[in-house]
Amino acid sequence: MTDADTCRREALLFGHDPTPRIVAIEPGERLATLWRRREDGAVEQFQEPFRPWLLAADRDAVRDAEPLELEGDGYRFLFEFTTWGDFLAARSHIQDRHLEHLAYGSQARQALVRSGRTLFKGMTLEDVVRMQVDIETESLSASASDARILVIAVRDNRGLLETLTGDERDMLRRFVELVQERDPDILEGHNIYGFDLPYLLARAAGHEVPLAIGRDRSEPRLGRERSFAIGGISRPFNPVWVYGRHVFDTYLAVQRFDWARGTLTSYGLKEVCRAFGIAVDGRVELPRGEIGRIFRESPDLVLEYARQDVLETARLAELVAPTDFYMAQMVPDSFGSSAVTGTGERINSLFVRAYLAAGRAIPRPQPPRDYAGGYTDIRAVGVIERVVKADVESLYPSLMLAHRIRPASDTLDVFLPMLEELTRRRFEAKARARAASGPEHHYWDGLQSSFKVLINSFYGYLGAAPFHFNDYDAAARVTELGRELVVRVAHRMERDGSRIIEIDTDGIYFVPPPGVEGEEAERDYVARIAGELPEGIRLAFDGRYRAMVSLKTKNYVLWGYDGKRVFRGASLRSRADERCGREFLSQVVDLLLQHREDEAGALYEQTIEAIRERRIPIEKLARRERVTPKTHTSAARQRLADVARGVPVGDYVLVYERANGELGLLEDYERNGRDENTLYYMEKLHKFAGRLREAFGDRFDSLFPRPTAQGIVRAPVQQALDLFG
Numbered sequence: 112m113t114d115a116d117t118c119r120r121e122a123l124l125f126g127h128d129p130t131p132r133i134v135a136i137e138p139g140e141r142l143a144t145l146w147r148r149r150e151d152g153a154v155e156q157f158q159e160p161f162r163p164w165l166l167a168a169d170r171d172a173v174r175d176a177e178p179l180e181l182e183g184d185g186y187r188f189l190f191e192f193t194t195w196g197d198f199l200a201a202r203s204h205i206q207d208r209h210l211e212h213l214a215y216g217s218q219a220r221q222a223l224v225r226s227g228r229t230l231f232k233g234m235t236l237e238d239v240v241r242m243q244v245d246i247e248t249e250s251l252s253a254s255a256s257d258a259r260i261l262v263i264a265v266r267d268n269r270g271l272l273e274t275l276t277g278d279e280r281d282m283l284r285r286f287v288e289l290v291q292e293r294d295p296d297i298l299e300g301h302n303i304y305g306f307d308l309p310y311l312l313a314r315a316a317g318h319e320v321p322l323a324i325g326r327d328r329s330e331p332r333l334g335r336e337r338s339f340a341i342g343g344i345s346r347p348f349n350p351v352w353v354y355g356r357h358v359f360d361t362y363l364a365v366q367r368f369d370w371a372r373g374t375l376t377s378y379g380l381k382e383v384c385r386a387f388g389i390a391v392d393g394r395v396e397l398p399r400g401e402i403g404r405i406f407r408e409s410p411d412l413v414l415e416y417a418r419q420d421v422l423e424t425a426r427l428a429e430l431v432a433p434t435d436f437y438m439a440q441m442v443p444d445s446f447g448s449s450a451v452t453g454t455g456e457r458i459n460s461l462f463v464r465a466y467l468a469a470g471r472a473i474p475r476p477q478p479p480r481d482y483a484g485g486y487t488d489i490r491a492v493g494v495i496e497r498v499v500k501a502d503v504e505s506l507y508p509s510l511m512l513a514h515r516i517r518p519a520s521d522t523l524d525v526f527l528p529m530l531e532e533l534t535r536r537r538f539e540a541k542a543r544a545r546a547a548s549g550p551e552h553h554y555w556d557g558l559q560s561s562f563k564v565l566i567n568s569f570y571g572y573l574g575a576a577p578f579h580f581n582d583y584d585a586a587a588r589v590t591e592l593g594r595e596l597v598v599r600v601a602h603r604m605e606r607d608g609s610r611i612i613e614i615d616t617d618g619i620y621f622v623p624p625p626g627v628e629g630e631e632a633e634r635d636y637v638a639r640i641a642g643e644l645p646e647g648i649r650l651a652f653d654g655r656y657r658a659m660v661s662l663k664t665k666n667y668v669l670w671g672y673d674g675k676r677v678f679r680g681a682s683l684r685s686r687a688d689e690r691c692g693r694e695f696l697s698q699v700v701d702l703l704l705q706h707r708e709d710e711a712g713a714l715y716e717q718t719i720e721a722i723r724e725r726r727i728p729i730e731k732l733a734r735r736e737r738v739t740p741k742t743h744t745s746a747a748r749q750r751l752a753d754v755a756r757g758v759p760v761g762d763y764v765l766v767y768e769r770a771n772g773e774l775g776l777l778e779d780y781e782r783n784g785r786d787e788n789t790l791y792y793m794e795k796l797h798k799f800a801g802r803l804r805e806a807f808g809d810r811f812d813s814l815f816p817r818p819t820a821q822g823i824v825r826a827p828v829q830q831a832l833d834l835f836g
Contacts, residue, residue, distance in 0.1 A: 120532040123465050123525055124441050127227035132234055134296040135326070135355045136445065138163075138218035140194045146296075146326065146355060148239065154294060161222055162191045163198035165205070165214035166473055172210050173201045183522060185579070186213045187472035213463075213473055213579070223443035224464045230439045230446055235554050236432060242267040242295035243428070245420040246307050247413055249403040251762060253313035260314050261406045264417035266425060267293050274414045283311070283320045290324040297446065298324075298353060299428045301380040301420070302362040308351040309333065326355025339363050340453035342370040347739070350447070357447040361424055364431040364450065374677065376684060376693065380423055389426040391419045400778070433557025434564055441561070454568035459578045465525045474520035479576035482587035485616030486594040489664045492805040494703055495612055498669070499623055501637045502653035503597065505563075506617035507570035508534065510592045513647040518573065518582035526580065530569050537562035593617065600650065603640055612661050620659060620667075630655055658704050662805045670704050682802040691718075691731040691792070692799040703806055711807075712814030715800055716823050722792045723822045725785060732792055733767045733777045750774045768792065793818040 134154070135146045143161040148154050166186035170178060178188035192198040195218065202214050215221045223229060231239065247262040249255075263275040263286050271293055275282040290298075300307045308331055315322040315330075322330045332352045338345035346366075351358055365383055369375045375386055384390040395416040397405055406413040435450040442449045442457045443464050449457065466473055503509070508530060510516065517526040540559035544552050572578050574586035593616065601611050601619055608624030627636045634652045641650035660668040666680030676697075678684045683696065695718055702711040721727050738758045742748045754774050755764050765777035768788040775783050800815040807814060816823055 116528075120528055122227070122468075123461065123529045124532055124536075125232065126223070126229045126441075126443060126464060127468055129232065130228055131232040132238075133228060133230050133232065134234075134239055135230070135357065136219050136222060136228075137326075137355055138195070138222045140196065143218075143222050144355070148234075148296065152240075161195075161218070162193070162225075163195050163218070163221055164189060164191045164225060165198065165202060165212055166190075167205065167213075168211040168475070172205050172208075172212060174204065176201070181467075181470055181472040183472035183474070185472045185474040185520075186211070189467070211475065217444065217448060219445040219448065220443060220460065224460060225467065227443075227464065227468060229441060229443055231436065232440055234440075235550070236429070236436050236557065237268065237550060239296040239436075240267060240269060240294060241297045241299055241425070241428065242271075242290065242293060243299045243421040243424040244303060244307055245300060245417055245424060246310060247402050247406070247417050248310060251306075251399075252758070253310045257403075258314065259403075260310070261402065262413055262417045263311075264414075264421045265289050266418075266421040267295060268425065269293065272418065272421070274417055276410065276414065279314060280318045280320055283315050283318065283322065286311070287321070287323050291328070294326075295356060297357045297359050299359045299361060299424055299432075301424050301427070302360065303358060304348055304351055304360045305362070308353075308358070309349075312351075324356070325353050329354045337451070339366075339451045341367050345453075348451070350451070352447075357445060359428065359432060359435075359447060359450055361427045361431060364435065365427065368431040368434075376686065378686070380420060380427070384423045384427060387427070387430060389423065389430065391422050391426075395419055429553075433553065434560040437558045437561040438564065441565070454564055455572045455575050455578055458565060458568055458572050459580070461529065462521075462525060462580050466523060469523055471523055473579050476577060476579050477581050477583055480583050482574065482583055482590065483594075484590055486597050486614060487616060487664050488614045489612070489661065490614075491610065491612045492661045492663070493808065494658055494660055494706070494806060495610075495622060496658045497622055498612065498620055498656040498659040499633050499637070500653040500655075501600070501619050501621070501640070502651050503600070503617040504649040504651050505534075505566055506593050506596070506648075507589050508566050509648050510589055510596070511569065513645060514588075514592060516585050516588055518580040518585055520580050520582065526569070530566065533562045533566050537566060596644075596648065600640060600644070603643070607636075612659060613664065613667065615665060618653065620661075660700060660703055660803070660806050662803065666802075668700050668704075676700065676704075687734060688799075689732055689734050689792075689795070691722075691727055692795065694731070695796060695799055696802065699800070699803060703803070708807060708810060708814065715796070715815050718796055719793050719818050719822050722796065723789050723818075725787065725789065727792075729767055729777065729780045729785075729787060732787055733765045735763050736766055737763050790818075790820050793822070 132147045132149065133145055134148045137144045138161040141161060142158045144156060144158050146154050146156050167173070167188045167190065168186055170188050172188065173190045176190050178190045181187045181189055190201065192201060205212050243266045245264045246260055249257050249259040249261060252258060260279050260282060261276065263282050265275070265286065266272045273289065275285050312322055312331055324331065334350035334352055336347050336349050339348050348363065362378060366378055375383060381390070381394065381396065395412060397413065397416050402413060436446065438457065439446045439449050441461065443460050444452065463473055512527065512531060512534070515527065537559050540555045540562060544555035544559060547555055570586065570589055573582050573589065575581055597614055597617065597619065601614055604619070604621055605611060610622040612620040612622065623633055623636055627633055633655055637650060637652040644650055655672065656669045657672050658670045662682065666682045668683065669677040698714055699711045702708065702714065736751055738755045742755055743752045751766065751774060754766060754776050758764055766774045767777060767780065768791045769775045769783065770786045770788045797815060797817055804811045
């Protein structure tokens, strides 16, 4: 590769402007304000002209404006504006006329795409100032009659740890002082978008205390609802913007972090930190609904609870933030926005930046159409022992590189060079991470993770409707090659005598052939098959398990040799499930793995009786429901609307099924006369058991009979008469 090629690829990934250590950008009407954190820790501010822009397919899209014509087809007319107001007026005019166009509503993204700059170049996560914030309150709603902030806990990665309490006005003023004194680049919190910042804003407004925590001493601004992409789904949230600073919500970030791993059953701070082994020693646990009472009786206990919250938030951020932080060094967007943007859109912005820098037009997206996806198959169900997983690493990106598959519209040839460079840099970063320790290890590991996220999104980008360089023929070719390859590997294993359990796109669970015993032999076996694959395709040993409960495609339980269990699939791990059902499933799986099926049936009957006799704590039967705009407009959600009156949109309520068919609030259970719908919960337990039907086979109906209002009623056993005896 020549020096020119190296420089070009560097610019494709990181932008064509190398300015280092920019920690924030805030474009205005005509000027953009930027902040750089020098190596000595001081922050310097500078300004430069900002010219908003949009692209259109029609030269006459904007009245009285002469566009710059770009090379190529599609959105080839670039309109630039003197002020942000002029841009908004032009965009509104284009939208009213339903003209094709490309226009970013984010000023920061517009400025960064055109300038070729990105944030945090040359910095590590520890180089920026990160402040964690947590509040403890009397009520969950800032508008409740008893609303009050009891404690504000503040920590940063430069040694600050302070808990504020006392008069609410004084606490709010001191919080503002701390933010201005410490001058953080990033504000972090667990559900900081959904709770802490909106609550602080509301209470400050009520006391007429300006929450002036912006770098220009402005107050935070509540944004409009947007979607947060997690794998193939999206969830709504309302961002909060702080001028000159970024907001990072670990509650959202940990959901994306866990999406592929699937190890968490709750996203609460305490539960997450316990699951990841980063909980503080001597963790204080307090019931959310009793914080106010406990504070009045033992204020020091609540202060310690809040201190531990910000300490754990910092630890969690250090785990989940590096991927987004190092990606911000590539993606032309603010850190807070990029962290909640889907990876496809991140890649799209890299392409748009490269094409505009070269004076090229942006192609129109292809209209959506169906095409065949990856190969999935389940060939064995039940409890299967001595299981190994082999994984084709980065299957689709590897196939795209090996077969030179790229979008037909990529006339500038950036798609494959970008993918090649990301892959090369990831291998280098992985090697350096293995050889390093401490902060250096964390740096390289965070960097390789950022590269991996982008690499694995290149295929998905091809087959997604909104993206300008999508190509469904190319996407279909990739999946066709993927299906052929994984089936070829499975057939090769079967010829050796392996038993295939499940194939899922790029991974194969199997029982090794006779004679392959122990981890070393299993690794050698996978390596031997890998050696027969085409160049550039890497088959890797991806784990070994004592046993596997195989149910249906993408739904299984893995039991490791270390005794840990991993639940995969929506039927086995849903956070919407009642705790009673989750615990029941976990216990039954344990019995299955130990071949104690009869005891599973006994456990089922005991639990049914406990529900019928109301011996299950209502907290284990209740479920959490989020109040959304649809709660009060959808007929299907009317029952929830009836009990959620006055609850702010975005908040959660704990509800249970009442005997009269209505929903009840958990807090009203005693007042309602302990009236849970026992038949509903018995039938629900039967449905939980049904999720494991494949593992029990023909014995399922006898072990888990359907309950009635009287519980389990078995037909009397008929004694056969021996008429000839």
